[in-house]
Amino acid sequence: MSFTVLHSAVVEPEHRFEWWRDLISQDVAPTRITTDHAKDFPATAGMAQLGAVQLTTMSFPAIRSERTPALIRYSDPEDYQLTLILGTEMWISQARNEARMAAGDLVLWSTSLPFDGRGLAGSHNGISKAIILHLPRTGLPLPTAKVDHLLANAVPGRTGIAGILARHLLGVAEEASHLEGPAAAQVGIATWELATAFLGHWADARDRVPPESRDRMRLARIDAFIDANLSDPHLTPAGIAAYHHLSVRTLHWLFRDREQTVSATIRRRRLRRCCAELTAARYAAQPIHTIAARWGFTNAAAFSRIFRTEYGITPGEFRSTAGGGRL
Template identity: 55%
Template structure:
């Protein structure tokens, strides 16, 4: 089943809160929810089945949720839930651990244990937003006893392995409407492996991960490093390998299942940045060769040749075909004795 989003706006205002609570209980896990916004509860929930894992997106006003022993006895999916806080402040308590979370943090909880959560409000508006990854406890590559050490802790998702996992989850949500069939299963496998590697990092338990998971996390970190350093002329397979403490041979081995080699990946991503920059009216005054240099391709001839090889036209031809012609000069008035002046270029509304 593809990505489905359900909103409380589809039901009458007085029914929205009860409808949403029932939806969360059936799609996630039964919880007792209180809110000061029950008279007109504006919220939505999206669901995506990725095979190995399930993903839920949520947007809702401040709430207080409680999962009690009675609710656990009534229904327990026997899993872990890993939440990425996209835009909110919240607190969570489980297993005598209390944490306050902010935008960019992850939080893990166990559906078989009581917990309490409080959504404290969004940082950019009245609604809280997040992504929840539902993980099976059975067969998870890390032992449950060690996983429980992470329950209700604020796990940073703004750098390192956390940033890699957060970026992946956001991209899955962004592309969810176009994902189907085998692609969903592949995304689920990647999500499970990246999550295991992220949690293993916080448990110092990398040795417990299968080699596939360790390699996938390392490859994701390498791709993120390349993306962040495209403007550096010295970026190369050797510099990438040195930064990550591996040999160039190992780096090429990791890339064997990707569509491009390491060098080709660096080149194609640089050219894509140049392609976009040449179409940007704000950069019209920047010479073509300077656009290439801005993204690490210092030699003008190499830039032109590589760009033509990738897109079939030169950088200058691409710029002329995508940017409107510069404004014409205004002729001097007869007898004024003054030369013509160029019309000052301004931004159109919305640019």
């Protein structure tokens, strides 16, 4: 898989808008796009195929984007477009709904129904940015009527399931250029299942979400909780299970296909945080035991022993060689 972000600067200023408009119409869906910035249109577009799903990234100045009945008859990929807004505010109207979206919001729209959308001038230097996940309508295991009810409704992507999905999309977009072959397909499957779980939750159709998707969703929540609480020395499988209303047995069952147990996962992530700070200039004056304690290792001797078992050298040796490329 190749992922390349194209910039309108590759063509002459007077042709940039036409170039970007045609690129988006081919990649997303035929759309009538107009702008007051046609004389010079600084914009980008990137596309990544992840198995059955496609990811598009884009940035652009203020525009108006319309998908008309005539354009739908001409060509319709029959996709839902799940979009994460990153730049200035945007507005969309579809299926008798309308929404004004700010950076961090998620919104769903369909290529099979007319819509009117605007990228608004404002903050972020007037540049709209978005990550679009293309989801084939026929593949979603959710009632079409319930999903269509969600169109043109903004959902804040900061907490809960929406927050997990938003962070996932940001991560996929950032690493897309490094994904090849089977890895790209696997990431596509995980992205599809996470998006399905999010839409099922949002549409109150969780009973239609496949069990494996629900398990992946629970794991994503647990991973986010672990990362947010690594500094707590009392972070344990029992505490994690209690917080998520699970039995400890169920928690371990969710980790059954992973290389590491719950406890090993916590330990490895804490060690990685310690390694990062042991080699960071801003922490050069801090004692090793202070850094260790900040990430949940309250016993200095135990930390040194765990570190050496994991990496083959002591924390002091690691620090003195700045990692030495050995980990």
